[in-house]
Amino acid sequence: MKIPFSPPYIDDDIKREVMETLDSGWITSGPRVLALEKLVAEQTGLAHVACCNSATSGLMLLLHWFGVTRGDEVIIPAYTYAATALVVMHIGATPVMVDSGEDFNIDIAKVKERITSKTKAIIPVDIAGWPCDYQELFELVNAPEVRARFKPVTENQKKLGRIMVLSDAAHSLGATYAGKPIGTWGDFSVFSFHAVKNVTTAEGGAMCINLPQPTFDHAEVYRTLKLWSLNGQTKDALAKTNGAGWRYDIVYPGFKMNMPDICAAIGLAQLRKYPTFMLPERKRVAEAYAKGFANYSWAIVPPMKDDVRESSYHVFALRIKGITEAQRDSLIERITEVGVSVNVHFQPLPILTVFRERGYRIEDYPVAFSCYATEISLPIYPQLDQDKIDYIIDAVVRAYKSL
Numbered sequence: 001m002k003i004p005f006s007p008p009y010i011d012d013d014i015k016r017e018v019m020e021t022l023d024s025g026w027i028t029s030g031p032r033v034l035a036l037e038k039l040v041a042e043q044t045g046l047a048h049v050a051c052c053n054s055a056t057s058g059l060m061l062l063l064h065w066f067g068v069t070r071g072d073e074v075i076i077p078a079y080t081y082a083a084t085a086l087v088v089m090h091i092g093a094t095p096v097m098v099d100s101g102e103d104f105n106i107d108i109a110k111v112k113e114r115i116t117s118k119t120k121a122i123i124p125v126d127i128a129g130w131p132c133d134y135q136e137l138f139e140l141v142n143a144p145e146v147r148a149r150f151k152p153v154t155e156n157q158k159k160l161g162r163i164m165v166l167s168d169a170a171h172s173l174g175a176t177y178a179g180k181p182i183g184t185w186g187d188f189s190v191f192s193f194h195a196v197k198n199v200t201t202a203e204g205g206a207m208c209i210n211l212p213q214p215t216f217d218h219a220e221v222y223r224t225l226k227l228w229s230l231n232g233q234t235k236d237a238l239a240k241t242n243g244a245g246w247r248y249d250i251v252y253p254g255f256k257m258n259m260p261d262i263c264a265a266i267g268l269a270q271l272r273k274y275p276t277f278m279l280p281e282r283k284r285v286a287e288a289y290a291k292g293f294a295n296y297s298w299a300i301v302p303p304m305k306d307d308v309r310e311s312s313y314h315v316f317a318l319r320i321k322g323i324t325e326a327q328r329d330s331l332i333e334r335i336t337e338v339g340v341s342v343n344v345h346f347q348p349l350p351i352l353t354v355f356r357e358r359g360y361r362i363e364d365y366p367v368a369f370s371c372y373a374t375e376i377s378l379p380i381y382p383q384l385d386q387d388k389i390d391y392i393i394d395a396v397v398r399a400y401k402s403l
C-alpha cells in the first residue's frame, strides 16, 4: 500500500468551480476572492476578512500595518514553521523566540520574561490546529505593568496602546477556543490556504480583522489592507477593465500580494463543505488514531479537545515516549519502507542554519527540542478510510517493536 502524506482534496465541485472561473473570462482578483472573503467571515463570525497570496504575505503586511520596523522585537515560538520568524526579519525587526509547552504551543509563562520596551507584537501559533491559550495571552498583554512598558510610535500603535496579538492561524481554520472560532481571538489572525493546509487555494492566505472596536474601524482597516496588498493602487484590474474607468492612482508604496480568482475558486468550493464534511472527516481520522494507539503506553497522542478548545485536526503529531532523535529517524525510515509517508512538524527554528547563524541556540529551547525529537506526523485527510488508518497504525507499531 502507498499512502501519501497530504494530497489536496479535489472533487467534482472543486473542478467545476475552477472551470467556471476559466470560462468566466476573469482569472485574477475579482468576484471569487470577494466570495471567499465573505465565506471565511461568515464561518468565523467576523465582518471583515481580506485574502492575500499566502499566510506569509498576510503576516508580513499586518506587521507593516502596525508599524513594526527596525529596532523592534516580535515574540514568536521557537517551535513553528520558519515563515513565522522570516516575516519579522523581512520588515527589519528581531524575532525573539520562546520555548514551547508540552502541547507544542508557545509557553505563555515564558513569554512574560521576554517582553521588553522594544516588543511590538506577539505571534502565537496554533500548532497542529490546537489553539493557544488566548485568554492567558490577552491577560498578559493587558496587564498594567506590561502596558506601561509598551512604547507606541505609530498612529495604530498609539490607538491599540499595547502589544499586538497577531495570531499565526495557518493550521487552525475551524478550531475553537472558549466556544468561539479561531479568527476571532487575535487582534488579527492569518489563515493559510497553502496546498497542504486544511482548506487550500494552492497558495493563499486570509487576514481576519478583530481589532478592538470602536477604536478601530474594521471596514477602513479592510480597505487599507486590500489597497496595500495591490501596489497601493486605487483600482484593481477588474475595476479598470470598464473602458472609461482606466484612470487610477497609486497612493501608497504597496506590495503585490493579491489572491487570483482562479485560486480562490478552489478554496471557495472546499470551504463550502469544510464545516460539514472535510473538517469532520479529519476529526474521524484523528479519533481513529487516538483509539488505535490507546493500548500502547509508548504512544502519546496530541491534544484534540478539552473543556475550552477543540483542534482543527491539521496535523496528527504523534510522540513516542522516551526515544532519541536518532531512534525517531529510524522509525520514520521503517514506516516509509512499507509505503506510508510521514513527516516531522517542526524542526525548532534554532536548528535551522539561518537562525543558528544569527545566534539562536537550541539548548535554550529544551521542550521544543524534545517535542521535535520524539515527534512523527501521521497522514490526516478526508480520503483516508479505516483500512488505510489501520495499515498506518500497524506500520508505526511494527516499526516501534523492531527498534
Ligand SMILES: *Cc1c(COP(=O)(O)O)cnc(C)c1O
Pocket: 053, 054, 055, 056, 057, 080, 081, 083, 084, 125, 168, 170, 171, 191, 192, 193, 194, 203, 204, 205
Ligand atoms: C504553512 C505555514 C505558514 C505559511 O503559510 P503560507 O500560506 O505557505 O505562507 C505560516 N506558519 C505556519 C505555522 C505554517 O505551517
